[in-house]
Amino acid sequence: MHVSHGKRLTRARRGAGTALAVTALLGAAIAASSPASATDKAAVKAAPEAAATAAADCSDAYKIEKTVDGGTTWRMCWHYNTLSGLILDNISYQPKGEAKPIPVLTSARLAQVHVPYDDGQAEFDDITGTDFGRALQKLKTSECPGGTIKTVKVPDRGNVSGLCVTTRARGHAYRLNNDASTGGTGKVYTGQGRDLLVYTVNKASWYEYITEWRFSSDGTISSNVGATGSLSPYDFDGGDSRGWPIGKGDQAKAESHSHNVFWRMNFGLDGSPKAKVEQYDSKVTPPPANGGSPTTKTTRTPVTKEIAGDRKDMRWWRVVSTAGKNKDGHPRSYEIVPGPSQKHAGRPYTKHDVFFTQYKKCEQYASNNPSCGNNVPTSVDKWVDGQTLTHPITWVNIGFHHIARDEDQQPMPVHWQGFSMAPRDVTAMSPLTPSDLAAQNGKPPLGG
Numbered sequence: 001m002h003v004s005h006g007k008r009l010t011r012a013r014r015g016a017g018t019a020l021a022v023t024a025l026l027g028a029a030i031a032a033s034s035p036a037s038a039t040d041k042a043a044v045k046a047a048p049e050a051a052a053t054a055a056a057d058c059s060d061a062y063k064i065e066k067t068v069d070g071g072t073t074w075r076m077c078w079h080y081n082t083l084s085g086l087i088l089d090n091i092s093y094q095p096k097g098e099a100k101p102i103p104v105l106t107s108a109r110l111a112q113v114h115v116p117y118d119d120g121q122a123e124f125d126d127i128t129g130t131d132f133g134r135a136l137q138k139l140k141t142s143e144c145p146g147g148t149i150k151t152v153k154v155p156d157r158g159n160v161s162g163l164c165v166t167t168r169a170r171g172h173a174y175r176l177n178n179d180a181s182t183g184g185t186g187k188v189y190t191g192q193g194r195d196l197l198v199y200t201v202n203k204a205s206w207y208e209y210i211t212e213w214r215f216s217s218d219g220t221i222s223s224n225v226g227a228t229g230s231l232s233p234y235d236f237d238g239g240d241s242r243g244w245p246i247g248k249g250d251q252a253k254a255e256s257h258s259h260n261v262f263w264r265m266n267f268g269l270d271g272s273p274k275a276k277v278e279q280y281d282s283k284v285t286p287p288p289a290n291g292g293s294p295t296t297k298t299t300r301t302p303v304t305k306e307i308a309g310d311r312k313d314m315r316w317w318r319v320v321s322t323a324g325k326n327k328d329g330h331p332r333s334y335e336i337v338p339g340p341s342q343k344h345a346g347r348p349y350t351k352h353d354v355f356f357t358q359y360k361k362c363e364q365y366a367s368n369n370p371s372c373g374n375n376v377p378t379s380v381d382k383w384v385d386g387q388t389l390t391h392p393i394t395w396v397n398i399g400f401h402h403i404a405r406d407e408d409q410q411p412m413p414v415h416w417q418g419f420s421m422a423p424r425d426v427t428a429m430s431p432l433t434p435s436d437l438a439a440q441n442g443k444p445p446l447g448g
């Protein structure tokens with residue numbers, strides 16, 4: 001199996017850092033080869049979806065279960081992949097009062113971190129092209145406050161205490177002062193949220209990426225990647241107006257670059273891979289000339305075939321269950337909520353914010369995908385080729401254009417980029433509704 005890497009210019013940058021450690025582990029056979037061919041070998045070893053399937057029935061060591069505020073229980077399995085690192089499988093949640101867990105995702109994981117430098121002299125795929133997966137970092141106890149650090153069997157490397165499972169306060173989950181004006185008792189209903197957090201730290205050359213998954217009591221799932229570590233010392237040639245001086249005076253111009261992070265989600269709402277995708281657009285019309293208020297019209301567009309989607313004001317997408325409805329008779333769905341993004345227009349796969357593709361086992365990485373074999377395109381944009389969506393795979397791309405600053409040294413403060421998946425009609429009311437408000441489903445009662 002040969003992987004086409006295209007024309008990738010590689011500076012010396014990747015020769016440093018973790019490459020040495022991995023070289024030692026893999027032995028002399030790979031030692032002499034370039035980072036690119038080491039990646040080829042890693043790709044051969046990785047059997048992404050097969051592993052995901054195998055993990056479906058996970059033993060205790062690979063199980064994560066946590067009841068958070070309001071009595072919501074999150075359950076999932078995890079496994080570890082040589083390239084993309086942490087993969088979460090069979091994610092479900094069970095709000096208090098639900099008879100059984102509600103399946104949400106069959107698998108969720110990083111699908112690429114694409115790093116093009118502004119001068120065009122270097123372009124990296126940090127997931128498939130560096131030691132990302134193998135270079136899982138051992139976490140200190142203090143890095144997982146209040147939690148448990150799980151042991152990860154890293155292929156070709158051995159056991160690493162590198163998966164933190166903990167909880168973290170997120171502030172108010174809700175608040176309602178049900179006072180006389182709303183016909184209430186004067187009681188204040190309020191709750192503080194505490195999320196389940198699952199994270200790893202992977203080193204990619206000079207950078208360290210924190211991959212964080214967050215599960216909230218209200219059913220929201222978020223993933224963020226935090227870039228930290230160190231600026232690459234081999235990329236201080238930004239004297240071509242494509243860098244920023246971070247040394248004294250006009251010295252040490254760190255070359256600007258982007259981090260385009262991709263995620264791949266395989267939804268399994270209500271336990272079924274079959275789902276529909278919908279796009280919503282709202283259009284605001286200015287007030288009529290003769291007075292009145294502006295109006296807004298929202299349009300639902302069924303996405304029946306594969307698409308590459310672009311963000312727009314008042315546009316959003318959701319993945320809709322075909323297998324189950326909530327107690328109000330509404331089909332369950334999850335909305336994709338991208339975080340701030342600086343889209344990089346340089347490659348067909350970075351040009352779009354989301355992709356929905358028909359499931360195909362070998363399509364695992366948004367770019368430089370190693371597993372589909374010869375003559376098959378290696379990036380997600382090419383897989384959008386008109387197939388009907390019956391089992392959609394959701395891809396999210398969040399970009400960050402990194403123009404370095406003095407404060408990026410040293411170590412670089414963590415910069416986050418990510419997105420959320422918000423439940424929409426998964427439960428008939430908020431999973432956190434206090435029991436004495438449970439009857440308020442629909443139009444709230446008028447105050448007396």
Ligand SMILES: [Cu+2]
Nearest residue numbers: 227257259402
């Ligand atoms: Cu950066």
